[in-house]
Amino acid sequence: MIKKVLLALSLALAAVSAHADEGMWLPSLIGSRIKDMRSKGFRLTAEDIYSVNKASMKDAVVLFGGGCTGEFVSAEGLLLTNHHCGYGSIQQLSSVERDYLSDGFWASSREDELPVPGLSVSILVRMEDVTERVAAGEKPADIVAAAEKDGHKADVQQMYYGNQQFLFVYDVFRDVRLVGAPPSSIGKFGGDTDNWVWPRHTGDFSVFRVYAGADNRPAGYSNDNRPYRPKRHFTVSTRGVEEGDFTMIYGFPGSTQEYVTSDAVEYVAEVSDPMKIALRTQRLDIIAAAQAEDAAVRIQYASKHASIANAWKKWQGEVLGLRRLGTVGKKRAYERRFAAWAASRPEYAHLLDSIHAAYEAVRPEYYIAELYSESVGAIEVFSRAQSLADIRSRVAGDAQFADAALGTQPSFLKDYNAGIDRAVASRMIAEFMQRMPAGEVPAEFAAAVSERGGVDAYVGYLFDNTVLTRETFTAAEFDADPVVRMAAMLAPLRTRMAAVRARNLSDIPEVRRWYTPYMRALMEWDTGRAFFPDANLTLRVAYGSVAGYEYADGEYHRPVSTLEGVIEKDNPDIYDYDVPQCLRDMHAAQDYGRWGCDVDGRRTVPVCFIATNHTSGGNSGSPVLNGRGELVGINFDRTWRSTMSDMEFDPAICRNIAVDIRYVLFVIDRIGGASYLLEEMDIR
Ligand code: ARG
Ligand code: ASP
Numbered sequence: 001m002i003k004k005v006l007l008a009l010s011l012a013l014a015a016v017s018a019h020a021d022e023g024m025w026l027p028s029l030i031g032s033r034i035k036d037m038r039s040k041g042f043r044l045t046a047e048d049i050y051s052v053n054k055a056s057m058k059d060a061v062v063l064f065g066g067g068c069t070g071e072f073v074s075a076e077g078l079l080l081t082n083h084h085c086g087y088g089s090i091q092q093l094s095s096v097e098r099d100y101l102s103d104g105f106w107a108s109s110r111e112d113e114l115p116v117p118g119l120s121v122s123i124l125v126r127m128e129d130v131t132e133r134v135a136a137g138e139k140p141a142d143i144v145a146a147a148e149k150d151g152h153k154a155d156v157q158q159m160y161y162g163n164q165q166f167l168f169v170y171d172v173f174r175d176v177r178l179v180g181a182p183p184s185s186i187g188k189f190g191g192d193t194d195n196w197v198w199p200r201h202t203g204d205f206s207v208f209r210v211y212a213g214a215d216n217r218p219a220g221y222s223n224d225n226r227p228y229r230p231k232r233h234f235t236v237s238t239r240g241v242e243e244g245d246f247t248m249i250y251g252f253p254g255s256t257q258e259y260v261t262s263d264a265v266e267y268v269a270e271v272s273d274p275m276k277i278a279l280r281t282q283r284l285d286i287i288a289a290a291q292a293e294d295a296a297v298r299i300q301y302a303s304k305h306a307s308i309a310n311a312w313k314k315w316q317g318e319v320l321g322l323r324r325l326g327t328v329g330k331k332r333a334y335e336r337r338f339a340a341w342a343a344s345r346p347e348y349a350h351l352l353d354s355i356h357a358a359y360e361a362v363r364p365e366y367y368i369a370e371l372y373s374e375s376v377g378a379i380e381v382f383s384r385a386q387s388l389a390d391i392r393s394r395v396a397g398d399a400q401f402a403d404a405a406l407g408t409q410p411s412f413l414k415d416y417n418a419g420i421d422r423a424v425a426s427r428m429i430a431e432f433m434q435r436m437p438a439g440e441v442p443a444e445f446a447a448a449v450s451e452r453g454g455v456d457a458y459v460g461y462l463f464d465n466t467v468l469t470r471e472t473f474t475a476a477e478f479d480a481d482p483v484v485r486m487a488a489m490l491a492p493l494r495t496r497m498a499a500v501r502a503r504n505l506s507d508i509p510e511v512r513r514w515y516t517p518y519m520r521a522l523m524e525w526d527t528g529r530a531f532f533p534d535a536n537l538t539l540r541v542a543y544g545s546v547a548g549y550e551y552a553d554g555e556y557h558r559p560v561s562t563l564e565g566v567i568e569k570d571n572p573d574i575y576d577y578d579v580p581q582c583l584r585d586m587h588a589a590q591d592y593g594r595w596g597c598d599v600d601g602r603r604t605v606p607v608c609f610i611a612t613n614h615t616s617g618g619n620s621g622s623p624v625l626n627g628r629g630e631l632v633g634i635n636f637d638r639t640w641r642s643t644m645s646d647m648e649f650d651p652a653i654c655r656n657i658a659v660d661i662r663y664v665l666f667v668i669d670r671i672g673g674a675s676y677l678l679e680e681m682d683i684r
Contacts, residue, residue, distance in 0.1 A: 022651065023530065024253050028050050042248065042627050058250070061123075061539065063252050074233055080623075083203070085206070089116040089119055104182045114177055115176075116208075117221075129164065130156060134156075161515035161518075161519045162515075177208060181207070182203050182206075189202045196314060202636070203664065204634070236631045245546045246544075247545055247658075248625045249541070251621070251635065253537070254616055255535050257504055257534060261518075262335060263355070264505055265327050269318070269323060271367065277315050280374070283428070284308055286423045287308070314643045317639070317640030318647070325644065359505070362511060368437070369501065372497055376428055379421060379429075388478065402478075406472055416469070418463060421469075429459060448486070557610075562604040567584070607663045612655065624661075634661065
């Protein structure tokens with residue numbers, strides 16, 4: 001059996017007819033793509049990208065925190081990532097007196113670099129195909145344990161729904177320090193309005209440094225630690241990019257579902273995304289209205305609004321994209337062809353029916369789980385009650401519980417507005433009751449709501465009486481709290497939902513088990529297709545080229561943006577478009593120093609560019625490299641209408657968005673006044 005799998009895999013990997021630029025490839029297997037890459041402008045070898053024997057590009061790429069990518073740009077551990085990836089760290093180190101989010105931060109020497117407690121950076125030491133070892137009976141846990149012997153962190157990840165198993169071995173560094181960040185008026189320029197949008201003018205980068213022990217190995221924070229000396233760091237190219245230039249992205253995409261059947265796509269496009277979008281629209285409207293009324297609330301809810309809006313906008317693009325591409329219909333046709341082939345193969349003939357039946361069985365429950373977390377789960381004081389109730393059941397005495405609860409109460413209240421939450425609660429409970437399938441709302445809860453005379457009255461009662469929005473309360477008050485009682489009434493539902501908790505519908509074990517043989521069958525059948533494993537937050541290579549696209553009929557969007565666009569968007573009255581004065585002055589004087597260049601006969605500074613690389617969430621902060629493997633940009637986004645690439649990549653419209661490395665250097669040098677940082681980089 002295993003021989004057959006491997007044969008199917010190697011046949012699949014040998015095929016070169018991937019759709020142009022689609023794919024997120026495993027670096028250790030990049031050899032199968034090198035010919036195609038070189039035909040598109042890559043000048044280096046597979047060994048340059050990934051090697052176990054010598055330093056290679058992979059040694060310069062890191063998993064930043066738990067969901068972004070970063071890259072080394074100096075021999076002394078200097079690291080670049082996005083501003084939005086460093087946002088939490090920058091916020092954590094900020095205070096009213098030292099507001100690094102608003103003002104930016106630049107360490108003036110190594111001593112001034114700020115340790116970020118809790119932040120880690122993981123560097124891939126090696127990856128290894130362990131499929132045959134697992135098939136021969138070795139336990140993944142034992143493989144991991146053996147790999148972790150010398151202080152590494154390891155895991156075994158499945159590719160192709162378990163048809164391939166890879167061991168990943170990392171070094172995890174926990175002494176990571178903030179070196180620099182632009183003010184949000186550059187790093188988050190355009191805010192949520194421009195988020196997922198091209199043309200873009202955001203300087204979305206921040207700078208960190210990794211520290212290690214005297215032996216250059218990972219070590220907990222210490223004054224004695226020294227800058228980590230990476231095996232490899234990227235050379236920075238200031239030659240810039242033009243339409244058509246080869247680009248490669250090396251990073252950690254989080255999650256895609258390229259091989260799921262039509263049922264799963266239909267669920268996303270017609271059920272799940274629309275429900276989540278509708279609920280978030282209402283929340284965002286409530287929050288935005290309150291923010292417009294009150295400047296303090298605007299700041300308080302800035303980060304919450306940003307994260308609610310981020311996925312909300314992405315899903316809208318995904319729905320549009322999937323419908324525009326007709327992904328469901330295409331998949332149905334593909335499945336019909338597969339079924340005809342599989343009909344004479346007993347081990348595969350039943351698969352589509354089995355997958356379909358599994359979806360029918362788990363989908364209602366999964367929908368309830370999603371609805372639950374997007375509706376009542378979005379009520380802040382309710383989820384606070386839930387997490388405190390969890391603590392209540394864990395800690396022994398009343399006094400201990402009160403200590404634990406009150407200890408975190410200030411941080412909960414800091415960015416909390418009860419007026420917003422009350423309005424959200426009214427809407428979300430109403431939506432929850434209405435959208436839940438008949439008979440599924442826990443009876444006790446439905447009764448409690450109607451006893452009070454309906455949702456609004458019930459919510460009024462909750463918010464007039466809860467103690468959870470106060471600075472202090474006793475354990476007895478907590479136990480009698482109406483929101484805590486609501487959490488208790490809904491607890492059975494929450495417990496039930498734990499059974500379908502999965503990254504997505506197709507990852508629920510009952511469904512997923514059928515994808516293992518289905519994936520194998522697809523590879524055996526569809527020999528002309530270049531299969532790549534779905535993203536799963538492991539290191540990948542994507543390649544493509546700098547390219548504009550037709551945004552609408554007759555409306556072509558060029559692939560590069562410049563400082564001219566920043567100044568055109570400048571508006572001191574709108575927080576997200578308030579350009580820093582020093583930048584206005586430099587623009588007025590065209591005083592760009594070595595960073596100025598001519599675009600269309602005009603002296604300016606390049607800011608962002610788009611390309612055809614297949615990326616996903618997690619690729620933020622990834623190095624964008626030219627054909628020589630030099631750093632030309634930092635990836636940070638996609639256009640929202642191309643976010644269906646998580647399920648179907650369309651080379652005509654899917655574009656990733658990067659900040660031009662020349663803008664990064666310009667901001668470090670001219671806005672940050674931190675030109676000493678450039679001295680440790682290799683700039684060409
Ligand atoms: N869209 C980017 C990605 O999905 C996030 C950009 C963060 N910026 C913002 N304005 N919310 O993560
Ligand atoms: N902005 C995303 C990230 O943070 C990237 C994307 O979804 O394209 O990883």
